[in-house]
Amino acid sequence: MFKSHFLALAAVAAMASCGPAVPVVSDYNGDSVKIQMNTLHSEGKEAAEAKALAQASSICQRGHKKQAELVSSRVVQDYTVEYLFLCLN
Structure with missing residues (x-):
């Protein structure tokens, strides 16, 4: 019984890691926004x-700024990169 539950969980985890990376907003203060993305995919850095x-850009525009500009990126966890963007007028 334990073996079948483990195999089912492993199959679900494997299928979940095959999809494209989804950007997640981890912080926003009106002047900057941090976006985290899982890098365990094959779509490439660009x-x-x-x-x-x-x-x-979508988040910055909601705060009445015109555009977002990439400032830096860093690895925050295994296979997760956090991008820092400034919201500019």
Whole structure:
């Protein structure tokens, strides 16, 4: 019984890691926004940064800023990168 539950859980985890990275807003203060993304995918660094920029721009525009600009990135956990964007007028 334990073996079948473990195999089912392993199969679900494997399928979940195959999907594209989804940008997640981890912090926003009106002047900057942090976006975290799982890097355990095969879409490439440029595509991941483009997704993060699109999400950051959307968040900045909700706060009445015109655009987002990438300032830095860092690894915060295994396979997770956090991008820092400034919200500019």
